[in-house]
Amino acid sequence: xxxxxxxxxxxxxxxxxxxxxxxxxxxxxxxxxxxxxxxxxxxxxxxxxxxxxxxxxxxxxxxxxxxxxxxxxxxxxxxxxxxxxxxxxxxxxxxxxxxxxxxxxxxxxxxxxxxxxxxxxxxxxxxxxxxxxxxxxxx
Amino acid sequence: xxxxxxxxxxxxxxxxxxxxxxxxxxxxxxxxxxxxxxxxxxxxxxxxxxxxxxxxxxxxxxxxxxxxxxxxxxxxxxxxxxxxxxxxxxxxxxxxxxxxxxxxxxxxxxxxxxxxxxxxxxxxxxxxxxxxxxxxxxx
DNA sequence: CCATAACCTAGTCTTTTACTCGGGATTATT
DNA sequence: AATAATCCCGAGTAAAAGACTAGGTTATGG
Numbered sequence: 001x002x003x004x005x006x007x008x009x010x011x012x013x014x015x016x017x018x019x020x021x022x023x024x025x026x027x028x029x030x031x032x033x034x035x036x037x038x039x040x041x042x043x044x045x046x047x048x049x050x051x052x053x054x055x056x057x058x059x060x061x062x063x064x065x066x067x068x069x070x071x072x073x074x075x076x077x078x079x080x081x082x083x084x085x086x087x088x089x090x091x092x093x094x095x096x097x098x099x100x101x102x103x104x105x106x107x108x109x110x111x112x113x114x115x116x117x118x119x120x121x122x123x124x125x126x127x128x129x130x131x132x133x134x135x136x137x138x139x
Numbered sequence: 140x141x142x143x144x145x146x147x148x149x150x151x152x153x154x155x156x157x158x159x160x161x162x163x164x165x166x167x168x169x170x171x172x173x174x175x176x177x178x179x180x181x182x183x184x185x186x187x188x189x190x191x192x193x194x195x196x197x198x199x200x201x202x203x204x205x206x207x208x209x210x211x212x213x214x215x216x217x218x219x220x221x222x223x224x225x226x227x228x229x230x231x232x233x234x235x236x237x238x239x240x241x242x243x244x245x246x247x248x249x250x251x252x253x254x255x256x257x258x259x260x261x262x263x264x265x266x267x268x269x270x271x272x273x274x275x276x277x278x
Numbered sequence: 279c280c281a282t283a284a285c286c287t288a289g290t291c292t293t294t295t296a297c298t299c300g301g302g303a304t305t306a307t308t
Numbered sequence: 309a310a311t312a313a314t315c316c317c318g319a320g321t322a323a324a325a326g327a328c329t330a331g332g333t334t335a336t337g338g
Contacts (some may be wrong), residue, residue, distance in 0.1 A: 001143040001225070001227065001228070001229065001230060001233075002140070002227075002228040002255075003140070003228050003229050003252075003298065004228070004294090004295065004296085005295080005297095006295085006296085008229065008248075011245070011248050012247070012248055014143075015248060017263055020161050023186060025314095027313080027314060027315085028314085028315080029202035029313090038297075038298080039295060040298065040299085041298085042295070043315075043316075043317090044296095044297085044317095046315085047317080054321095057306045057314095057315060057316085058305085058307080058311095058314085059303075059305060059314060059315045059316080059317080060199075060303095060304050060305025060306060060313065060314055060315075061304095061305060061306040061307065061311095061312065061313040061314065062304070062305080062306055062307090062313080062314085063304085063306085063313075063314045063315065064314075064315085065315090076251055086140070088140065089140070089141040089142050089143050089259075090140065090141070090147065091140060094140075095327095106231060106275070107151070107264060108151070108154050108271050108272070108275035109147075109150050109271060110152070111271070111274050111275075112215055112262075112266055114267065115262050116259060116262050116263070119258040119259060119261060119262045120207070120228075120247070120255060121260060123251075123254050123255050123258045123329075124255070124259060127251055127254065132247050132248060132250070132251060133247070135247070135250050136245070136250075137332080143326065143327085144326080144327065144328095145326085145327085164283095166282080166283060166284085167283085169292090170281080176326075177329080179328080179329065179330085180327075180328055180329085181285075182285075182286090183327095183328090185284085186285075187286095187288085196283095196284060196285085197283085197284080197336085198282095198283060198284045198285080198334075198335045198336060199281095199282065199283055199284075199334090199335050199336025199337060199338045200280095200281065200282045200283065200335095200338070201282080201283080201285075201335055201336080201337060201338090202282075202283045202284060202335085202336070202337090203284085204284090209282080240330090279309100279338100280337105280338090281317100281336100281337095281338090282317085282335100282336085282337085282338105283334100283335085283336080283337100284334080284335075285332100285333075285334070285335095285337100286331105286332085286333075286334100287330100287331095287333105288325100288329100288330085288331090288332105289328105289329085289330080289331105290327100290328085290329075290330095291326100291327085291328080291329095292315090292326080292327080292328095293324100293325085293326075293327095294323105294324085294325075294326085295322100295323085295324075295325085296321100296322090296323085296324095297320105297321085298320080298321075298322095299313085299318105299320080299321100300317105300319095300320105301316100301317085301318095301319105301326105302309100302315105302316075302317080303314100303315080303316070303317100304313100304314080304315075304316095305312100305313085305314080305315100305325085306311100306312090306326095307310105307311085307312085307313100308309100308310085308311080308312100
């Protein structure tokens with residue numbers, strides 16, 4: 001499985017923020033209640049979202065989180081990358097550090113992983129939170 | 140990461156069998172030596188490959204494994220599905236058992252996972268071992 | 279008969295995932 | 309000024325998955 005609960009919970013939480021984009025900040029407590037999960041766990045996810053410039057935080061009473069950019073400007077890939085760290089099918093095509101893999105002497109399968117990653121990136125990089133929003137309201 | 144070492148090792152091993160398709164059976168010992176990994180671990184993988192009808196086994200001296208079908212007839216998806224069990228980005232689109240997920244009451248993100256899975260399946264189901272073979276020799 | 283191989287079950291070690299705990303800092307409201 | 313709501317942060321833990329190893333049995337060619 002490519003996506004863990006971090007990406008699953010995190011993306012759904014981001015959708016809530018997207019729906020409230022014009023309103024005030026949304027506290028984690030509210031998100032946690034609606035999603036039936038612990039606010040403390042969400043805190044960890046939002047730390048990463050914030051460090052990646054995807055949300056803005058407001059402390060104190062009446063505080064909470066808001067999207068740092070408009071839903072049109074945030075892709076699914078942005079969110080998942082922040083939460084999952086990497087999104088490649090295989091380490092050897094994850095980018096980051098040029099990898100290692102004993103089979104540098106012509107690994108026949110690498111091009112499959114590259115094709116796979118390209119196909120995944122196409123979806124992740126072109127789908128925005130706004131797209132999800134319109135898709136959800138259409139149904 | 141979507142693919143574990145099972146899929147990684149297994150697909151490379153299948154490529155060796157594909158290269159020797161017209162010859163006699165290849166023992167795991169040989170594959171293990173070339174790939175620098177343990178024959179015992181490979182045995183586990185080949186049990187799954189065999190149970191999924193992808194390889195044929197020959198016991199005893201001069202035994203080993205052969206592809207059960209031609210390289211044109213075996214897709215990367217076939218191999219990985221046999222070894223990884225499932226290849227979906229998320230459990231809710233894995234197929235198998237119609238899942239569960241508390242958020243049945245209109246989960247906005249599900250269509251993203253469906254798009255992602257479709258993009259992945261496109262690559263996995265259309266790329267055959269023969270394709271990899273020609274790609275590898277071209278370079 | 280013997281060497282070579284597939285077959286099989288169980289067990290172990292490591293890493294990752296999915297959290298919880300317990301505090302501290304900041305801010306709006308009263 | 310006090311209080312409650314909220315974000316912030318590091319550590320720790322329990323369960324699951326991943327990556328193997330160990331030690332045997334069975335079949336087959338020479």
